[in-house]
Amino acid sequence: MHYRRLGRTELQLSEIGFGAWGIGGHLWQDSNDDESLQALHRAIDLGVNFIDTAAAYGEGHSEQLIGKVLKSHHDKRICVATKVNPKNYVWPAQKGSDIRDVFPRNYIIERTEQSLKNLGVERIDLQQLHVWNDEWAGADEWHSAFEKLRREGKVWHFGISVTEHDPDDSLKMIDTGEIDAVQVIYNIFDQSPESALFPKCQQKHVGVIVRVPFDEGSLTGAITGQTTFPPEDFRTHYFGGDRKTQVVDRIDKLRALLDGEARTLSELALRFTLNHPAVSTVIPGMRKTRNVEANCSVSDGRKLSPELATALKQHAWQRNFYR
Numbered sequence: 001m002h003y004r005r006l007g008r009t010e011l012q013l014s015e016i017g018f019g020a021w022g023i024g025g026h027l028w029q030d031s032n033d034d035e036s037l038q039a040l041h042r043a044i045d046l047g048v049n050f051i052d053t054a055a056a057y058g059e060g061h062s063e064q065l066i067g068k069v070l071k072s073h074h075d076k077r078i079c080v081a082t083k084v085n086p087k088n089y090v091w092p093a094q095k096g097s098d099i100r101d102v103f104p105r106n107y108i109i110e111r112t113e114q115s116l117k118n119l120g121v122e123r124i125d126l127q128q129l130h131v132w133n134d135e136w137a138g139a140d141e142w143h144s145a146f147e148k149l150r151r152e153g154k155v156w157h158f159g160i161s162v163t164e165h166d167p168d169d170s171l172k173m174i175d176t177g178e179i180d181a182v183q184v185i186y187n188i189f190d191q192s193p194e195s196a197l198f199p200k201c202q203q204k205h206v207g208v209i210v211r212v213p214f215d216e217g218s219l220t221g222a223i224t225g226q227t228t229f230p231p232e233d234f235r236t237h238y239f240g241g242d243r244k245t246q247v248v249d250r251i252d253k254l255r256a257l258l259d260g261e262a263r264t265l266s267e268l269a270l271r272f273t274l275n276h277p278a279v280s281t282v283i284p285g286m287r288k289t290r291n292v293e294a295n296c297s298v299s300d301g302r303k304l305s306p307e308l309a310t311a312l313k314q315h316a317w318q319r320n321f322y323r
């Protein structure tokens with residue numbers, strides 16, 4: 001496992017981090033706690049030292065599972081990032097919305113205290129706001145909450161999770177100099193952070209956490225025309241209607257690029273994200289030990305050839321399946 005520094009912080013994070021949305025269950029209906037715990041343990045044994053979770057993932061369940069695992073690895077320095085969910089439970093943040101309805105100061109503090117309990121830790125390495133709207137960049141609510149939590153030693157660093165497919169809606173917040181990391185969708189289909197967000201993060205020494213590297217599973221090749229998910233699982237909507245067919249067409253074209261540089265689609269997808277120098281870590285969701293092992297093996301320091309990097313640019317695809 002290779003490690004990269006998170007922006008200007010002192011944290012050296014494994015290039016492959018653990019995305020812990022799926023292990024929370026709920027919107028990922030096919031989760032199984034025993035399997036998830038095994039996956040977490042295996043990831044740590046393979047050098048993963050960064051886990052990304054959120055208060056909202058299974059309403060604390062993901063954080064609690066991580067808390068159990070942290071206890072049995074107390075001899076290792078594992079960095080945990082979590083998130084404060086919007087008080088009004090509206091994803092994504094709405095333009096024109098009042099931050100006092102979404103992230104009031106005391107609510108940020110209370111949710112953080114609950115996350116500390118769920119995780120069983122005294123301090124959170126990185127606390128993130130789970131939705132963002134750059135109109136809030138000058139607001140006092142988050143500023144005053146961050147200041148208090150930092151002063152009381154409850155949080156080391158702060159960041160934001162940037163709106164799906166709208167990476168530039170974070171540039172003003174980065175300019176405040178008050179956040180150390182952004183979490184953003186960056187994958188072979190959505191290459192948009194390369195235009196403005198990544199150069200800004202490099203200029204300001206802000207860390208980049210890449211989420212959804214597999215486009216919720218399509219970039220692993222797992223989605224076929226026949227794939228179904230339980231009704232309550234968010235992927236029923238994400239891959240609904242004719243979207244599976246659209247995905248299969250795109251993935252078939254990508255398969256033509258597989259060779260000695262990347263033998264599987266998931267390897268290609270991870271290598272694509274790690275190839276950008278602005279990226280600090282990528283956090284695939286992985287509830288199965290075999291996926292943990294495959295993903296960790298990609299962190300070997302090898303860059304993409306210029307030919308493959310150029311070829312991948314042609315596969316960018318603008319759309320929003322979360323809507």
Ligand SMILES: NC(=O)c1ccc[n+]([C@@H]2O[C@H](COP(=O)([O-])OP(=O)(O)OC[C@H]3O[C@@H](n4cnc5c(N)ncnc54)[C@H](OP(=O)(O)O)[C@@H]3O)[C@@H](O)[C@H]2O)c1
Nearest residue numbers: 019020021161211212213214215216284285286287288291
């Ligand atoms: N708004 C936000 O802040 C936000 C939103 C979305 C995600 N996130 C964060 O980003 C993380 C990653 O995103 P995600 O989990 O939604 O989606 P993702 O990483 O794009 O895809 C996860 C899917 O890929 C599968 N997978 C993983 N490795 C594989 C491999 N080597 N071969 C085949 N399949 C593989 C997983 O299967 P198994 O799980 O069955 O192993 C799961 O079905 C989340 O867990 C969360 O921490 C944050």
